[in-house]
Amino acid sequence: MVASSKKKSDINAFKKEELFANIMVPKHEIISEKEVKDLLKKLKIEKTNLLPHISKDDPVVVSIGAKVGDVLKIDRKNASTGESTYYRVVVA
Numbered sequence: 518m519v520a521s522s523k524k525k526s527d528i529n530a531f532k533k534e535e536l537f538a539n540i541m542v543p544k545h546e547i548i549s550e551k552e553v554k555d556l557l558k559k560l561k562i563e564k565t566n567l568l569p570h571i572s573k574d575d576p577v578v579v580s581i582g583a584k585v586g587d588v589l590k591i592d593r594k595n596a597s598t599g600e601s602t603y604y605r606v607v608v609a
Contacts, residue, residue, distance in 0.1 A: 543593040545577045548604075553588045556604060571605035583607045 548556070553565060562568075565588055571578055573585050583589060584607060591603045 542577060543591050545581055545583075545589050545591050547581065547583050547587045548590050552590075556588070565606045566608075568604050568606045570608045573607050573609055578607055585609050 557563065557565065560568075565586070568588065571589060573579075573583070578589070581589075587607045589605045589607065591605060593601050593603065595601065
């Protein structure tokens with residue numbers, strides 16, 4: 518007789534709304550080309566690849582439909598500092 522083994526999966530599926538409802542996930546949004554140009558000018562850099570990176574496989578990146586090269590605006594809330602805005606460029 519052969520013993521069968523059943524393995525439990527550690528994979529969880531979430532709806533987009535459920536992912537963003539999590540208070541640990543800050544708001545992410547893709548910014549327009551004009552906003553990117555204004556941001557680069559403000560930061561005095563010429564290329565988006567000089568921004569911090571975020572993987573194209575990041576669950577939030579996938580859920581909002583961002584593509585490699587898109588720049589994301591991330592609004593983080595913090596009890597002690599209020600709200601902070603960060604920018605990331607999507608990379609492969």
